[in-house]
Amino acid sequence: MIDFDKIRAIDFHTHAEEPCGCHSDDGYDDLQSTMASYFGAPWKHPPTVQETAAHYREQNIAAVIFPVDAERETGYRRYKNEEVAAIAAENDDVLIPFASIDPWKGKMGVREARRLIKEFGIKGFKFHPTMQGFFPNDRIAYPLYEAIAEEGGIALFHTGQTGVGSGMPGGNGMRLKYSNPMYMDDVAVDFPDLKIILAHPSFPWQEEALSVAQHKPNVYIDMSGWSPKYFPDILVRYANSILKKKMLFGSDWPMISPERWLNDFEKIAIKDEVRPLILKENAMRLLGAS
Template identity: 85%
Template structure:
């Protein structure tokens, strides 16, 4: 269990990657290697879940961790939610598991979501419209959202362009249009009790993301995927004012380490009294830890 008194921050956005060498390469290794170069990540092989836990434990930081299920669109086999849960369970002093289900899986995905929530207590699900190839407001995904809303879960949506597929031919087939945060506005209207996180500074739609988070009480923003030193001025302004209770620390590990993110966060103009909420308490409230 997470001890809020002992940890200094909660990272709402980290990725679980299959242990290197334990799978036949289906193309995912090339994507990972290209992303690592783009982000200048400090590792040669993606870290395992136990290695991730050890890193965050040493940093005294808790983390939400999830796989990404995008099999239909990418051809990359998913990292099983059940495998992730089993490994996180052994490291639950620092890790909190979210699941990922490609909404294109229809009724099969709905059944899996219900099982993961009811049998394993999963608190949230990661969606990646760019990798999964869907608009968030596509009605085919609504039965899945209904299960999440029914159980009080979090729906975390990738937004904007963070470097995934950058520099690869055709952007590795990934279409940026799917991750415009305005599509999540429809989801927030149609599912007003669903807790929604718009992940990342939403380049090139930053103002759209801020508008949605300001307008819809159930929408939050995480700050992962970018070094804070590159945050647009308007994002910093909103963090310091009307969205101070709705923005969340996230690193996007393993591409960005939490210590690198936090060091850069120290140097930007966030008011001192707001920092504890962004780094820990906003996430703790959203996740029901307080």
């Protein structure tokens, strides 16, 4: 189990990747290599979950880790939630297992969510509206949200522009409109007991994300996907003040390493008393570990 007293931070946003070649038939490897170029990632092949665990252990950082299920919209075979959870269980000194279920899977997805929480110890679920092709406030997703809320899970949503498909013809079919964080306002109203995280600085809708997080008690923001040196001033200002207990460290590994993010975070104008909140204490509270 994770010793929260000893780790130096909790990364709330890391991606689980299968060993290279497991999905070369569907174009996913090409997508990954294009994303790596976009982010300037320093690897030739994405690290596996085991390699991710080893890296985070060396860094003395815990990590929330998840796959992304976007089979219907993209045609990319998903990394099975059970496999990710099993590897996370082998590395439970550093990994915190989340899952991903495409909301278009309906009742089948709802059953899967409840089973994953009860049988595999899944703590939350990752949604990527742009990859999955749905508006977060579409009622098609509501039974899944209801199940997650009833089981005490966390729902983490990609928001804002995405590196997925960036620079590829037609953006590889990715439609940015689905990831406007204002759609999350409806979800926060309709599921007031659901713990919701808006992932990333939400360019070009940063103020919308800050507004929703400030107004709705159950909404948080993870600061992944960008080097902190590029954070807009308004995000830093809110992180230092009225949202200081709602901001979470996230890297977006393997596209951005935790050590790169943390190094750049040291150089921005975050108050000394706020840094521990963002790096670990807010995440502990959200996970029920404090």
